[in-house]
Structure formats: C-alpha cells, structure tokens
Amino acid sequence: MSGGSGIAGLLLPALIFGLLGPKLAETENILAIFSYTFGSSYLLITPYLKSLAQRGHQLTVISSVSEMPHIEGVHHIRVPKLDMLMEELLDYDFDLKLSKWMEAQFVSEYFYNCSRYVLGDPGVQELLHNSSAQYSMVILEASHTDALYGFSQHFNAPLVGIAAYGSAWNIDFLVGNSAPSVYEPMSALGYSPGHSLMEKWHNLIFITEERLVERFIYLPDQIDLYKQYFPEASASIHDLRRRFSLILINQHFSMGRVRSNVPNIVEVAGMHLAEPTKPLDLELKLLLDEAEHGVIYFSMGLQVLDKWLPPGMQDTLLAAFAQLKQQVIWKSNNPALFNNSKNVYARSYFPQREILNHPNVKLFINHAGVLSTIEAVHYAVPQLCIPLYYDQFQNTKRMEQLGVARSLDYTDLTSDGIVMVIENMLLNASYKQNARDLSNRFHDQPMSAMETAIWWTEYILRHKGADHMRIAEQEMSLMQYYNVDVVSVLFGRIGLSAMIVIFLGWKLVALATRNLEYRFNVPMIR
Template sequence: MSRGFSSLGILTLLFVCLLEPKIVKSENILGIFSYTFGSSYLLIEPYLNLLVQRGHQLTIISAVTHLPHIEGAHHIRVARLDQQMQDLLDYDYEFEVTKWMEAQFVSDYFFNCSKFVLEDPGVQELIHNKSVEFSMVILEAAHTDALYGFAQHFNAPLVGIAAFGSAWNIDFLAGNSAPSVYEPMSALGYSPGLSLLEKWYNLIFITEERLVERFIYLPRQIDLYKKYFSDGAASLHDIRRRFSLILINQHFSLGRVRSNVPNLVEVAGMHLAGQPDPLGDELRAFIEGAEHGVIYFSMGLQVLEKWLPPGLPEIMINSFKKLKQRVIWKWSDGSIANNTSNVYVSGLLPQREILNHPNVKLFITHGGLLSIIEAAHYAVPILSLPLFFDQFQNTKRMEKMGVARSLEILNISQEIVVQAIEDMLNNSSYKQRALDLSERFHDQPMSPIDTAIWWTEYVLRHKGADHMRIAEQEMSLMQYYNVDIISVLFGRIGFTVLIVIFLGWKLVTLATRNLEYRFNWLMVR
C-alpha cells in the first residue's frame, strides 16, 4: 500500500513539475516591436517565446521577415517596416556627420517606424476592435513615443525594453529625472572625463540632447499620437512618465554601473536563452584544425559592408595573411579569401557557437551591444572597430576593464592591425581578465531571461505595480530638487547679499552724483 502510494505521489509530483511553467494566471499581452534590424529581434524572441510557454496570450506587432513565427502567438505583420529596412540598406552613410545630422536621421527613421505601425490595416483593426482587452503593453522604450498610446488606449500598464542599454532618456521614462552626467543617447562628440571642466561639458552635452529630443524627436511623435489616438484623455507627455517597468539590455558587471530605480531591471544576456545555431562540419573542422588558434571577425548583422571605409577589406585580408592563426570572417563576398588558406569566409555564421569554442582566441568586432555581451559570456578578448552610435561607449567600457583594445577604423593599416592582434594574443592578461569578467557576469541569482519574466509577471500580478515608481512622480519640481530646503538654508544669505549689493549700488550712485555736482559747481566758478 505504501509502495503504491509512493509511486502515485512521485507521478503526481512529476506531473505538477511538468505543468509548473504554466501555473500562472494567463493574461492578454500586446507586444509592439517596430525594429527593422534582425539583431534586436534576437533579443526579444526568447522572451516572447517564454511568455507564451507560461500560458500568456500574446498579440505581436512586428516586421514580416525578422521575427520568426512564435507558436501560440497572434502575429500582426507590418510589411512597411521591411520596406523601411530596405530604405536603410540603400542609405549612403557618411562618416563625417554632425550631431544635428545624426539627430535628424534618427528622428526621420523612428518617425517612420511609428507611422508604419499605426497606419497598418491590421493594427488599425486591432485599435478599433471594442472587444479587445490587454493586461499589458510591451514595446521598445525609446524614440517611438507615439506607440505609447496603445497603453492609454487599452488602459494597460506599459513595459519597455531598452535594447541598446540605458541612458538619461531611459532614466527619465522610469521616473528618475534627477540631473546627471550619465551617458548620452549618442556618443558622437561626447568625451567623458573626471575633471570639473569635463563634467560640466558632459552635462551641457546631455542638455543639448534633451533639447534635441524636445524639439526634433518628440513633436512629430506627438502629431502621430494625436492623429491615431484622438480619444486619449492623457497627453503623450503624461504617458511617457507611466512606465511600470523597463528591462535594460545591460548588467553592472559589464562596466555600466548606474543608480537604477526599482522599475529599471537589468537583463543583459536575455537573448542567450535562445537556441544557438550549430557549427557545420566544415567550419568545425576548420576551427579544430587550427594549431595556433582562431580569430573571429564580424562587423555584426546591421553594419552594411558598403558603410565601411573604402579599402578596409583589403587591409584586413592582407593583415590576416601575415598571421599564423586561422581567421573566420563574416563577409558576403567569399572571393575575397581566394588563395588565402588560413581564412574562412561566409555571409552567415553561428556567432555564439564560434565564440563558445575553446580554440577561438580573439573577437574582432564593431562593438555592438549583443556582440559585447556574447564576448563577455564566452570569455573572449575583443579588438573593436567601432563605427557609430553606442559602439564607441561599449568599446570604452571593455577597454577600461582590460578585456579589449580599439582601433580607429578611419586610421588603420596592415601594420597597425597585425601589431594589435599579436600584442593581444601574446599578452595573457587580456584572456585572464576576460575569464574574470565572464565569471562575474555569470554570477547572478537568476538567469537574465528568468529575471525578465519574473518582473514582467510581477507587474501583471500587481496591476501595473505603481509602487515601484519613484516618489518624484507625486512631487513638484521644487520639492524633488529640495528647492524649499535650499531656500531655508541659503535664503538669508542670499537676501543679505542682495541688500549689500543694493546699498553698494546706492552709495556708488550717490557718490557719482556728488562728484558731478562738485564738478559742475567748479565749472560755474
């Protein structure tokens, strides 16, 4: 009897464990992702898959080609997002750009992303369907502000995903609008430093960005919001300050330490929960047959080869010919490696599995955030060739931790490339520091994907979790910045200074008048 009861108990326990992922209250969730790049979808795909596996009903608005079909989710595909990507591929990027040119380009790009989503027939049908209800709206946190109107329209909590990490604008959305000299949205022209003058410069730099956002980015997004969510009771400025949660694609162990408020949660490495593509037999044999190790060279998914400086491919291939190591190069034109036995070229490569192989000694990269995270995860030193946006800041953090070096892509030669590679391979400190960084990055109480899911469902359980937002939202500007206290402490001093200045001005005026009177009197005499 006891043996039978024991078997039944074990079977019941196993059955419960199998069902455990779905022992949550099922909620209707709307996900809106106007990305036109495949790398951003790499970040969210495992997250969305796991939400479905846990029993939630997902409606996902996305591009057609970049996000694979997620079984169990209802997809609304926006074909014009794919056209936006094609337009970007046709764009001739200039290396010599000003901050104003960059801001205008970014403004146009994200305006079109929001516009194409909102005017899509399938999306319009969803908006006007009175029977549809959602318990949460999840979207990219920055720049596509008009899409925040979905949260207002469906009266649902707003959750953001900061795919490119955090900056002052993400702090603002989360309610942490205290002035800071944290990193800007764009690193173009930004030079962080510790001196008083440099700190003032950084503050001015970020203030300029706030003005650019206020007068270039936002006005067009506000116009879209008013056009497509005319029934909204709240202004877009109010909605922007209602984020219940923002999941940030960063982690403090990667050198980006910030004073996060409770509704900012770091989930760098969330995309690593996805199943990596396997190494093919030919590529595996190439890696494992490398007596002196392998160097992996990739400028990422979203850096187009035509955007690279003229002559760079020739510099790189001629540099690789001088190495004893084998090189795997992500490049569309395989003919570039003709008569080069130590170089393997392919337009599509399983990056994670390559970096995970113990024979890979160095990663040459553009410094994109996902590539930086993967290099840290697999403990591979980095030689970075940053091009634009966040790549410069990502690279500087890795250099500061001693796991990377960088080269100016507009000022390199064969000699510079070969010397940098050989110096890094011959200096064991780069690999040791990469191992230390990887150990710190792995040492977390939960995996990044589990952290993201837990906090997402926390917001669902607590109906928006308003208690997570900083109290600044209920304070006036004067209270938040302690202007009332400053007035009490310094009011008397300031008032005294004003009196002294006033009396001094009066004395100078009287003295001047007296001198003028005496001068006139002498002239009359």
C-alpha cells in the same frame, strides 16, 4: 522496482516542486509592439516573447514581416512597411562623419516612419477599433517611438519598456531615475567622457544639447502622430512618458556599467542567450577543430553592410590577416572577395554564439555592438573593438577598462598596426584571464537574465501596474523634479539671512561712526 513504486517515485518530486516551486502567474492578455527593422533587436526580444507564451500568456505581437520569426501560440500582426523601411536603409549610403544635428534629423525621420507605419497598418487599425480587445500590459521599445505609447492609454494597460541598447539619460527620464553623475548620452558622437572639470562641463553641455534635440527634433513629429491616431486620448505624450511600470535594460553592472537604478529599472543583459544554439555544420566545425594556431573571428554585426565601412578598411584588414598564422573567420556580405586568402574563410552568415563557444577561438574582432559584447563576455573571449557609432564607443571603453579588450580607430587603420595589436593580445595572457574573470562575475547571478525578465514582468501583472515601484519624482511637477523649489527656498533663506546680516552690520557701523563723531567732535572722513 514495481510499477506502483515507480509511479510514486515520479509523483513525489512533482508534488514537492508544485508545493515549493514558484507559483505560475495567472495568464493575461499582453500586447507587444516592436517597430524594429533590424534583425539583431529581434534576437533579443524573440526568446523573451517565447518565454511569456510558454508561461501561458496570450500574446498579440505587432512587428515586421521578415525579421520577427513566427512564435507558436502567438497572434502576429505583421507590418509590411517596416520591411520596406529596412530595404530603404540597405540602399542608403551612410556617412560616419555626420554632425550631431544631421544625425538627429536622420534618426528622427527613421523613428517617425517606424511609428507611422505601425499606426497606419490596416491590421493595427482593426485592432484599435476592436471594442472587445482588452490587454493587461503593453510591451514596447522604450525610446524614440513615443507615439506608440498611445496603445497603453487606449487599452488602459501598464507600460513595460525594453531598452535593447542599454540605458542612457532618456531611459532614466522615463522612470524618474535622476542620477546625473552617471548619465550617458544617447549617441557618443562628439562625446569625450573624462574626470577633469572642463570635461565634466563639456559632458553637461553635450547631454543638454541632446535634450534639446529630443525636445525639438524627435518629439514634435511623434506628438503629431499621437494626436492623429489617438484623438480621444485624455493623457498627453508627456504624461505617458512618465508612466512606465518597468523598463528592462540590456546591460548588467558586472560588465562595468554600475548605475544607481530605481526599482522599476531591471538589468537583463544576456536575455537573448536563453535561445538554444544550433550545432556547427561539419565544414565549419572541422575548420575550427583543426586550426593549429587558433582562430580569430571577425564580424561587424548582422546589419553593418560592407559598403558602409570606411573606404579601404577591408583591404587593410585583409593585408593584416595575411600576416597572421591564425585562421581568420570573416563574416561578410561579399564573402567571395576574401576567400582567396590562404588563412581567411568568409561567409555572409555565421552562428556567432557557437563559434565564440569553441575552445580554439582566441580573439573576437567586432564593432562593440551590445549583443556581440555580451556574447563575448558570456563565452570569455577577448575582444578587439572597432566601434563605428552610437553605444559602440561606450561599450568599447568599458571593455578596455576591464582589461578584456583593445580598440582600433577606424579612421586610422594600418595593416602593421592591426598585426601588432593582435599579436600583443594573443601573447599577453592577461586578456584571456580577465575575460574568464569577467565571465564568472557575469554568470554569478541569483537567476538567469530571462528568469529575471519574466519574474518582473509577471510582478507588474500581479500588482496591476505596480505603481508603488515608481519613484515619487514621477508624480512631481517640473519645478519639483529639478528641485527648483528646494533650491529657491534654500537660497531664499540664505539670501534673506545675508541681507539681514549686511543691513545690521551697516547699521552698527553707522552707529559706531556717529558715536565717535559725538565723542571727539571730529567729522569722520567718508
């Protein structure tokens, strides 16, 4: 083939793609604010921000120092106090048996400090006082750091939220997604979902309590911060909470969470899977390749420290693993404690996705965190879940209902009980088959999660906030939102009709009585 024809052969596909492929959105200035202190959340958003930068958008990212990696072409504003907050958390001794109100106080203080440290940071203050700074969009974590919504008001930019832990009633409220039949709590502490009438009443009371917690514990401190740092804002926090143009939620209906979503809620579970994986190191690869009876991978997530686990839990697990013929890979921040066992290999960090993708991995024992759950579904690995808090209980329940998981109660662990469950799951082929079927459903989407997230983000940019996507309830008064006006009219009409019928009936009875008295001249007994 000649040089000219070779060049033509390369140009023709490029020309066709340019004509038929999707048009690249005009590049825009985007402000992204993430006050996370946990690395797992940054695993979700980092590939998303990278993709936006690669599309040509000019990003300014406000984040922690150590957990958020540097992204080429992005202007980073680092907030060192977020890292200090993480260090304080690492020193904290968590009690898994907190009451709902104690838990709310702790969480409220944590998110108050997240917002306060971001807003008070010198680099952030310099940005806020820079009269030339202009942004076409503000992206942030959707819930709990409401004071940060003020950036949207300050820069007069549409607000896009990321719901890293999936959706709950508080996320639904932000976009007017009024579907109480599928509401779920923010925290599962004390929540017992069921189908009986009493259980439904219990659930209603539980979520009503959460609304009170948000209104009287979470919001007041955030409102104070908002007024302090955005004193000239014309909109209240309550107004801003109903102005989200888009919320990307880290879940997907194929994983057993079917919901009636409004258009500006978009499911993007697995968005973090766009980040490329790294090859296994030689030692770990040999261990996985040569495991004659397969491998069990055990990890309670990136941020759960061993000292936060219930007393005796690790010893019980170690005693159980010693009875197995499978090789166990254990992620622990104290690996030296477990490497003496003949079939346990421990490190403080493992490349989780690469391990789950290995054909020798038979079972994933985990805490049912949302990213671990998604990765297990992606790689079709059955799960044994030991949930500890928040969304982990709901994630576990869904995986059990789909037939890909079993669960253990962390308050009632025995080595023999653990061995029995593990052996049952390994011998029962249905768990692996169900995991394959679920993985196939999860992958059967018109676009990848990342492509979906980027397309809808740029849709909001193209349509200047896309107000037409927001349900009309967003602009309604409180009376309208809860249909009080409709209920009042309905029951008002019914009540008036009933009163008229009763009055006419009473008059007819009275008239009939008088007629009888007149006809027979006998007083009727009253």
